[in-house]
Amino acid sequence: DKWIVVTSLSSPTSDIYYLANITGWKLLVLGEEKTSNWSNVNCHFLSYNDRENELFTIKTLLPKGSYSRKTLGYLYAIVNGAQVIYATDDNYRPTDNLTNFNLETMEFGMRYSGQNLFNAYSHFGQSSIWPKGFPLEKISDQKSLNYHVGKFTTPSIQQSLVNGDPDVDSIFRLTRKMKSEHMNVLFDSVAPPVIVPSGVLSPFSSQNTLFLYDAFWALVLPISTSFKGSDIWKNYWAQRLLWEIGGNVGFYPPNGIRKRNTESHIEDAKYESAFYSRTSKLIEFLQNWRCNVELKFFKCVVKLSEQMYLNKFWTKQDVHVVKVWLKDLNHFGYIEPSRAPYVFPTTSNTTSEHLIRVVYKPTEQKQSQMQASKSILQSKWDQVLGITSFCNLTRYQITTKSLASKTYPNILLIIVFNFPIYDNIPYLQLMYGVKFSHIVYCGNSLEAYLKSSKKLRFSVSFLEVDVHRGYFFEKCLSVAMKMNHKVKGYLLIGDDTLLNSWNIPSLPLDKLWFHQHELLLRDKSSGWHWWNKEMGNTVFNKTWEYLLQQSLTDPSKEQIINSYMTRLEKATGSNLGLYHGASDIVYIPIRFKSQAIYLFDVFSKHKVFMEISIPSVVFGLDDKANIVNLAGQYLWYDGKREHVPELFRADQIFLHPVKL
Secondary structure, eight states, X not given: OEEEEEEESSSOOHHHHHHHTSTTOEEEEEEOTTOOOOOBTTEEEEOTTOGGGGGOGGGGGSOTTOGGGHHHHHHHHHHTTOSEEEEOOTTOOOTTTTTTSOOSSEEEEEEEOSOEEOOHHHHTTOTTOOOTTSOGGGTTSOOOOEEEEEEEEOOSEEEEOOEESOSOOHHHHHHHSOTTSOOOBOOOSSSOOEEEOTTEEOOOOSTTEEEEGGGGGGGOOOSSSOXXXXXXXXXXXXXXXXXXXXXXXXXXXXOOEEOOOOOOHHHHHHHTHHHHHHHHHHHHHHHHOOOOTTSOHHHHHHHHHHHHHHTTSSOHHHHHHHHHHHHHHHHTTOOXXXXXXXXXXXXXXXXXXXXXXXXXXOOOOOOOTTOOOSOOTTOHHHHHHHXXXXXXXXXXXXXXXXXXXXXXXXXXXEEEOSXXXXXXXXXXXXXXXXTOSOEEEEESOHHHHHHHHTTOSSOOEXXXXXXXXXXXXXXXXXXXHHTOOOOSEEEEEETTOEEOGGGGGGSOTTSOEEOOOEEEETTSOOSSGGGGSTTSHHHHHHHHHHHHHHHHHOHHHHHHHHHHHHHHHHHHTSTTEEEEOOOSEEEEEGGGHHHHHHHHHHHHHTTOOHHHHHHHHHHHHSOGGGSEEOOEEEOXXXXXXXXXXXXXXXXXXXXXXXXX
């Protein structure tokens, strides 16, 4: 029930054969009038004169040679049982076998919380680039860094970005690209996907884009506007209509590289002139348009299409195409989405969802030709200059080898503050920014962070999480995981944990890392004083009973819970066993993400102290023999904290605490 739809003017390319062999997907190639007939065991080929086309009323409205004829391919896939449709071109090859997209009903993720417009290219690390169809007069506007993390309905339309030569307009190509060279734009492949909420618009084409069943109506293509712009404006139209069914658009990290032939950008600019002059008016019109709450969804689709014509964004023929398209969909059994009328935001209807406020600063990527970015703070040399300035009383030698040291782009570093001492962020960024390209800071107060951030020369990512004076670090770890960075693992440290990052290459990224741990028994008292506190024995036992009950009543959690309890019993040697231990540093590989999120959330809900919850979760995720014991030191209240310089060891992973 998963279909790939492309059009082709020629014999099958190597990219077509690649698409045909993606496991679990059916490929439909729609031929044009001059396309030779061909066949492939893994492919449906629909020729220009194929009689199956005659079943579709809309065929008579689609001009020969028009890109809008791809509508026939979409309809063919729908008639043949498609539940998911991936739209792309015959010259593009996704390198991930389409695993980048999300087909689940709900997902943890990050949702933009700015207003009106969203630039997906900026989110993925190219702040000076704009997608085709983005209003030129809005390019230099201040970009919001405000997001929410939570559990959301999976976006009905999902676009994965492409590296190399993405969809940009001819103004960009004329001013930012060397004429004789191919573009080589690189987006951040680690950045988290983002959901664009109702009320916000973002331009995108239908190339390398996934449509879920409830968005199939949005696959229709207008016939009057030029190929250069029709798809973009149509998708603006589709986004506004998604708001009426509670749907959203989502953008995902790049999943391949596109190269294009050199084209006449001057000619393109002429074709795109309507883009430059009228897109802002289209956006304003769409954001102000309303559909009567009593109308069903397809009536809203028709009403908006008619208004697009009356406001001269579409022609009367486009409206007719939409009406016939909807009739074809109804005739062949497509189920019209249920209406959930969009409520325009006011000060009295702000969201009541349980969401985490986030400031997300994209990691700036290498710029394309003829560009220079002033916002790339984390170059090696900038870092060296910062450190030498800060440590100006110390003598040391900078070698070529030290400048070429290893970095960790596949680890998300999470730094948690017990208390809102956010003025220390510049020093932490100075120490770790050169090694870790993706860092998030976490603490109790976003307002306190924003106040401190006014003193910074740069922005960072920040999660507002109540860690209750440092008792619940695992809450930050769970929220950071829910952002969905495409990393190999998550490394959490306290803001007063000194991390010797040069030793990390010796550690396996597919294994759990932890330090010391001690055995506790659920039915026994302990000399460890935290076990007898309100965050200890009593709440842990309540958590355990909750997990047992969930394993019996929630089939979706049964395997996670049973596996967890079995491994923890094996590790401790007792069905009453658990662990406690200092937890100011821990690493969770990506393969344990879903289990860790669930378990940490349960322990957080019951307010279990992190020095119980973190080690007890870690040793319930994998066999004890597979867990890496981190070399490091915790300095307690026995006088050692006064002798940090003497106790520091460069060959260890960490030292705690080191107060800045």
